Amino acid sequence: MDMKVKNWSGTIPRPVGLIIRQKDPNNLEMPFDQLDDFITPTELFYIRSHFPTPELDPLSYRLSTGGAVRRELSMSYADIRAMPSRSCIATLECAGNGRVFLAPPVPGAQWELGAVGNAEWTGVPLSFLLEHAGLADDVVEIVLEGADRGAPKEEPKPPGQISYARSIRRARAMEHDVLIAYQMNGQDLPPDHGYPLRAIVPGHYGMASVKWLTNIVAATQPFQGYWQTSDYGYWDDSDGTPVRRPLAEMHLKSQIALPRVYERLQPNRPYTIFGAAWAGDTDVTEIWISLDGGASWVKGDFIDPINRHAWRRWKYDWTTPPRPGRYTLLARATAADGCVQPDGHNPNFGSYVIDHPLPIEVFVTSLEACPGS
Ligand SMILES: Nc1nc2c(c(=O)[nH]1)N[C@H]1C(S)=C(S)[C@@H](COP(=O)(O)O)O[C@H]1N2
Numbered sequence: 001m002d003m004k005v006k007n008w009s010g011t012i013p014r015p016v017g018l019i020i021r022q023k024d025p026n027n028l029e030m031p032f033d034q035l036d037d038f039i040t041p042t043e044l045f046y047i048r049s050h051f052p053t054p055e056l057d058p059l060s061y062r063l064s065t066g067g068a069v070r071r072e073l074s075m076s077y078a079d080i081r082a083m084p085s086r087s088c089i090a091t092l093e094c095a096g097n098g099r100v101f102l103a104p105p106v107p108g109a110q111w112e113l114g115a116v117g118n119a120e121w122t123g124v125p126l127s128f129l130l131e132h133a134g135l136a137d138d139v140v141e142i143v144l145e146g147a148d149r150g151a152p153k154e155e156p157k158p159p160g161q162i163s164y165a166r167s168i169r170r171a172r173a174m175e176h177d178v179l180i181a182y183q184m185n186g187q188d189l190p191p192d193h194g195y196p197l198r199a200i201v202p203g204h205y206g207m208a209s210v211k212w213l214t215n216i217v218a219a220t221q222p223f224q225g226y227w228q229t230s231d232y233g234y235w236d237d238s239d240g241t242p243v244r245r246p247l248a249e250m251h252l253k254s255q256i257a258l259p260r261v262y263e264r265l266q267p268n269r270p271y272t273i274f275g276a277a278w279a280g281d282t283d284v285t286e287i288w289i290s291l292d293g294g295a296s297w298v299k300g301d302f303i304d305p306i307n308r309h310a311w312r313r314w315k316y317d318w319t320t321p322p323r324p325g326r327y328t329l330l331a332r333a334t335a336a337d338g339c340v341q342p343d344g345h346n347p348n349f350g351s352y353v354i355d356h357p358l359p360i361e362v363f364v365t366s367l368e369a370c371p372g373s
């Protein structure tokens with residue numbers, strides 16, 4: 001499964017570390033051309049935080065479980081660490097990943113391709129706590145709340161300070177792969193990724209995986225909080241009437257990691273186009289590449305096997321065109337449920353769910369013609 005891409009020509013310095021989209025709170029993205037490994041190294045995993053990272057002392061930390069339960073729970077970090085654990089590999093993608101590709105430009109962090117990563121998460125299944133607490137029959141959702149607080153800047157603004165909170169449906173919360181995680185890639189969570197505890201909801205956009213988790217609330221009504229309605233919501237169609245719904249599962253998507261935007265390639269040379277594809281609650285089954293801006297498509301090969309909720313890296317062995325010029329590359333995935341990535345962005349998702357094939361423009365030019373290289 002290990003594949004290092006050998007394309008890197010050494011002519012362009014490769015960026016080191018995460019790209020800053022916003023400093024304070026930290027919003028950093030991975031330079032996606034550094035997609036080498038199936039597992040994203042923790043130091044290259046994007047960070048998306050709405051408020052400053054709370055400093056939490058693991059000794060005084062409590063995780064409480066309440067709402068419509070038979071038994072309220074209050075656990076220490078040590079209690080959680082002592083419970084039976086499991087690990088799962090899951091790709092997290094921020095729902096706004098790729099926003100910089102939208103035209104006209106939209107507000108929000110201008111993510112390119114790197115607000116996505118794939119990590120191994122270890123923790124206690126949320127279902128373990130919920131079974132222990134005993135859910136009332138009429139519970140419909142589980143609300144997950146973090147310790148971070150602040151005042152959102154986007155309209156409509158809620159009054160005063162709020163904490164970051166999201167809900168997931170009861171049935172999803174009871175599946176064993178939804179974790180209260182304390183480790184990422186075999187190490188305790190770094191502060192920016194939710195130390196000491198965070199939720200991991202595989203298959204959902206990143207916003208569901210609440211960091212610095214302090215409260216779990218069993219709710220008998222759908223949760224209507226800010227991050228569930230105003231933000232991270234979209235317009236669905238209910239028999240001709242637009243209705244607001246919370247974003248949930250990630251949409252099928254693929255991205256090209258190499259070449260990178262505006263990379264210069266030599267004519268008539270072998271070049272391996274490389275990228276990754278992922279989906280929410282289905283498996284990615286095919287990857288198609290276009291070398292001519294979408295006029296025709298060729299099939300690529302997967303590097304990684306199917307592993308539900310984890311991305312699959314893919315490649316296509318290309319011979320660059322003999323004729324110098326500007327070429328637009330696209331990748332489009334197909335999934336087991338029959339889904340294909342759409343042609344364009346659906347405006348009902350606002351500045352989220354950028355799941356259409358993203359154009360990567362490259363220049364085919366002989367090196368002599370490139371001053372500075
Ligand atoms: N408490 C809390 N949890 C949060 C967030 C946040 O701002 N506060 N951001 C969410 C969003 S929008 C994403 S995409 C993921 C990002 O997780 P990461 O920073 O570990 O990559 O965390 C989610 N969990």
Ligand SMILES: [Mo]
Pocket residue numbers: 048093094095096206207
């Ligand atoms: Mo996000």
